Amino acid sequence: MDELFSLIKNCFLKEFETKSSEYRHELSEHILNYLDKTEDGSFTLNVKGINDTYQRMHTIKGAISESFEKFINPLEFKDNLNVLDICSGLGYNTSALIQEFLNKTEHNFDSSLNTNFKDNESESRLHIDMVEISPYILAVGLFIPSPIDSHSIVQKIIESKLIEDGFLKLNLKKTPIPKNIELNLFCEDVRTTIKRLPSNYYDGIFLDPFSPDLCPELFTVDFFKQLKNVIKDDGILTSYTSSIPVRSGLIEAGFHVGIGPIFGRKRGGTIASLSLSKIEKDLSPDNERLIALSDLGIPFRDANLNLTSDKILDNRKKERLNARSNYKLSSTVKTPVFLGKDIEDEKLKKRVLKNLNQLNISSTSSKEAIFLISPQNKNNEDFTNNSRDRIRKMNSNLQTIVKMKK
Numbered sequence: 001m002d003e004l005f006s007l008i009k010n011c012f013l014k015e016f017e018t019k020s021s022e023y024r025h026e027l028s029e030h031i032l033n034y035l036d037k038t039e040d041g042s043f044t045l046n047v048k049g050i051n052d053t054y055q056r057m058h059t060i061k062g063a064i065s066e067s068f069e070k071f072i073n074p075l076e077f078k079d080n081l082n083v084l085d086i087c088s089g090l091g092y093n094t095s096a097l098i099q100e101f102l103n104k105t106e107h108n109f110d111s112s113l114n115t116n117f118k119d120n121e122s123e124s125r126l127h128i129d130m131v132e133i134s135p136y137i138l139a140v141g142l143f144i145p146s147p148i149d150s151h152s153i154v155q156k157i158i159e160s161k162l163i164e165d166g167f168l169k170l171n172l173k174k175t176p177i178p179k180n181i182e183l184n185l186f187c188e189d190v191r192t193t194i195k196r197l198p199s200n201y202y203d204g205i206f207l208d209p210f211s212p213d214l215c216p217e218l219f220t221v222d223f224f225k226q227l228k229n230v231i232k233d234d235g236i237l238t239s240y241t242s243s244i245p246v247r248s249g250l251i252e253a254g255f256h257v258g259i260g261p262i263f264g265r266k267r268g269g270t271i272a273s274l275s276l277s278k279i280e281k282d283l284s285p286d287n288e289r290l291i292a293l294s295d296l297g298i299p300f301r302d303a304n305l306n307l308t309s310d311k312i313l314d315n316r317k318k319e320r321l322n323a324r325s326n327y328k329l330s331s332t333v334k335t336p337v338f339l340g341k342d343i344e345d346e347k348l349k350k351r352v353l354k355n356l357n358q359l360n361i362s363s364t365s366s367k368e369a370i371f372l373i374s375p376q377n378k379n380n381e382d383f384t385n386n387s388r389d390r391i392r393k394m395n396s397n398l399q400t401i402v403k404m405k406k
């Protein structure tokens with residue numbers, strides 16, 4: 001990747017100096033050497049993260065398929081659709097959205113001309129704000145073979161942005177943008193962009209950073225509060241991750257959360273909305289307990305939206321240590337999952353009991369243990385009909401027990 005980025009840098013410089021298109025053509029010819037082909041034929045990039053470990057930008061099961069399955073399918077299409085594409089990368093999620101929009105509004109795309117999107121009489125309108133921090137990743141999106149026709153519209157926007165920001169000189173992409181599609185591309189840290197975006201505006205938010213251990217700054221409660229400000233009350237936020245601190249952070253910020261589509265991973269992603277009616281599939285009871293009752297549910301925090309990823313990870317580690325056995329159950333051996341259950345394995349039982357006893361809970365079936373999980377019990381008056389509120393109520397029950405202990 002470092003080599004590819006230095007080739008891109010060189011191409012930028014040469015195009016600027018010579019005003020010749022040959023450097024871009026040359027790079028397009030060699031780019032496949034630096035990419036991974038995924039199972040649906042679309043390409044992805046392996047990017048270097050912390051500790052020099054690499055992370056692919058998309059699942060190997062199919063990069064463009066993942067966009068359709070995880071981000072587009074859960075979205076509700078309507079006549080005027082506003083979408084925020086966070087971490088737009090190579091532009092796959094936006095291309096998939098445009099393709100689906102064009103299909104739904106019966107736009108004609110003449111692929112034989114490759115660049116001709118004909119406008120139709122449709123009144124529908126699509127507005128997308130894309131945010132990507134790296135001009136080099138944008139450049140990869142410009143040079144990569146397009147996985148679907150509509151990607152050429154995104155390439156046009158990327159080229160315009162790279163020219164506007166002084167990286168490129170030549171207008172080579174000829175794809176016209178259909179009249180009823182409005183595309184903005186911001187090349188900066190989305191933590192900066194988010195403060196300038198309109199309130200109560202987006203019907204959909206795609207949240208597609210690298211994994212939470214690599215990019216926790218885009219999974220913090222504080223960033224989610226900003227997303228809460230810009231999303232409409234009935235808007236839908238989609239993300240591929242099923243991470244417990246991420247779901248916990250969304251809930252702390254005020255979102256309802258549920259399980260999103262499964263594609264290329266063992267678990268489904270996450271759907272969040274301020275409106276309960278948009279959540280089709282609740283979290284599993286075990287997942288709810290781990291979020292509500294264990295230190296694993298401590299979310300990422302970044303109060304002023306300016307901490308480094310290392311600092312955010314470090315702060316969370318400290319908060320977890322303090323919470324463990326103090327005001328949260330230890331997440332070791334998934335202690336909360338055993339509340340209300342018998343444990344046959346003696347070794348496991350001993351470990352679970354040790355964790356429970358630290359918060360003065362005598363056994364998995366004690367009065368306190370049953371009280372903790374009562375919001376999940378349909379026969380109990382404490383029962384709550386959705387994951388977010390069950391999680392909040394279980395946590396509040398835990399804090400009641402903790403106070404009694406003091």
Ligand SMILES: C[S@@+](CC[C@H](N)C(=O)[O-])C[C@H]1O[C@@H](n2cnc3c(N)ncnc32)[C@H](O)[C@@H]1O
Binds near residue numbers: 088134
């Ligand atoms: C998993 S990839 C996204 C793939 C992308 N959605 C696509 O369709 O190709 C994650 C992207 O997040 C970008 N990124 C990381 N931190 C960011 C930040 N603070 N603001 C905006 N983009 C960021 C990375 O440069 C990378 O391109």
